[in-house]
Amino acid sequence: MMNFKIPCGQQKLDLTLPDEQVVGVLESNIGTMKATGTEDEIVQAAMAKPYGGVKLSALARGKKTCTIICSDHTRPVPSKHIIPFMLKELREGNPNIDITLLIATGFHRLSVEKEMRAKFGDDIVDHEKIVVHDSADADANVKIGVLPSGADCIIDKVAANADLLVSEGFIEPHFFAGFSGGRKSILPGVCDRKTVMGNHCSKFIDSPYARTGILEGNPLHKDMVAAAKMANLAYIVNVVIDEDKKVVAAFAGDPFEAHLSGCKFLSGYCQVKAVPADISITSNGGAPLDQNMYQCVKGMTAAEATTKEGGVIIICAECADGTGGDGFYNALKNCESPQALMDEILKVPQGETQPDQWEYQIQSRILIHHPVIYVSRPEMKQTIEEMKMHYAPNLDEAVKMAKEIRGDDATFTVIPNGISVIVRA
Incomplete structure (x- = not known):
């Protein structure tokens, strides 16, 4: 048996x-991956050598405001091992930068304080400025362009108005976007419901390329990349987690290079016949x-x-x-x-x-x-x-x-x- x-x-x-x-x-082979240090050390090492070569501290210089897009309560992103280091490096580059954490709820219900405390810890909730994105609040969102699909790209004003926009996240196989992470922090993460629904239309979902692990030819992914570029997403810290939801790899820096590298890395462990x-x-x-x-x-x-x-x-x-x-x-x-x-x-x-x-x-x-x-x-x-x-x-x-x-x-x-x-x- x-x-x-x-x-x-x-x-x-x-x-x-x-x-x-x-x-x-x-089964994925993530469990066979041997972490080269603690969760904190893995994230810090990735941030020390970012894709694209520009550190977060350098991006922060000369900027008045920064918005960090964070995952919501439905995602097991180990934010306690990511956000403190992003905050630290931003303030090293610019001690006076005004930082807001924007919770990317996408089309989900709004996160509540208890869930944010569990995700970020009391210190961050008590001392940082936090806004929960609401895709249904038209007054809180603003149009910044039109997506390749023809849908309006409407995002949270807290993201649109920031001098510097960055995000955290994790990369996992996604059943119609190919992979989570990267550009998904913008669309659907902080988009208005009209944009989310336009991107998630029946024609796109029906596409044979709108499947787990597929980016090339995926119409939803194409829209998501365009949205991230329109929003000027400048930097990400994305992690790969194991079955125990512990960080085993991290990818930081340029949103598109870092994310694609993370997806390729993960495919080697997750692809099964x-x-x-x-x-x-x-x-x-x-x-x-x-x-x-x-x-x-x-x-x-x-x-x-x-x-x-x-x-x-x-x-x-x-x-x-x-x-x-x-x-x-x-x-x-x-x-x-x-x-x-x-x-x-x-x-x-x-x-x-x-x-x-x-x-x-x-x-x-x-x-x-x-x-x-x-x-x-x-x-x-x-x-x-x-x-x-x-x-x-x-x-x-x-x-x-x-x-x-x-x-x-x-x-x-x-x-x-x-x-x-x-x-x-």
Whole structure:
């Protein structure tokens, strides 16, 4: 028998399967990476030798204001090991520079103080100027240009008006932007909802290049790069984290060089070959990334890439924050079928993209081809079933349900962390 630990919330669920039925175990090799120092030392070393050759302290000279774009509560970015060093170097270059931390909430709900204290620590929350971006507050945002797609590029005024704009972040595979990090701190990070929806239109999401680990030819990525350039994003500190969410590599400096180098580095550890199976078991990497169903579509896309047509996808996710979006929930709850919903989505023009449309478009794509079983907390049962999926109270029950669909001799592919891998056909 083969034994596995599948992340779910703050715990790991036990899974045991017969050896002969497991045809693939897809895991990143991040765990094999040997860190060359502490998390702080790794970040400081990257900042000491930035891509592009210009240090943050040099960029700060002569600038009156600086905005540091920071990740929000949905991202496991180890900000405590990044932001203090960015603040320190900025003030070394210019002791009088006026710094604002801008929380990049994108299209998510606003971060609350408790979440910011957990992310940054009390000292930063108590002593630094912090603004939480609100994509729905039109008065707080300003148009700075037009994207290649034709959508207006509208960003937070705190970013647009800064003399120096920099950001932190982390790089991971992303299910339609290719990778997180870099240019994503601008779009969708600090963009107005109109810009986010224009970029996340049905045509772009439907592109075969809008997939995990793909940048070249990806229409969303093209818009995101353009937005970052229009916003004059000058410098980033992006990290790669391991399964324990610890920094194992860092990339600092020019936003485009540093990010691309980080993506290439990560690909070498995350790329895995698909092993088609009747049943695929995955997760969204545990808390905080499995806090809602909206986020968990990401983990499902890894399973989607390695599950046979009609095969079952099992995802383990606590969903402590529920669905993560009313639009996402209602679209799936109220549709006649996933196919009917998809047909409707593909008719929506770019300028009329609806909130959460991209997420239920991808969820629909998955459901058209695969039954999905959620292993989650009991309170989620009704919601999961309303959204055209199946609920299981534990992994054993989920496996039993999946076998009833695909047979007792069904094959399995196990992806312990669905957002840590880039599955290639």
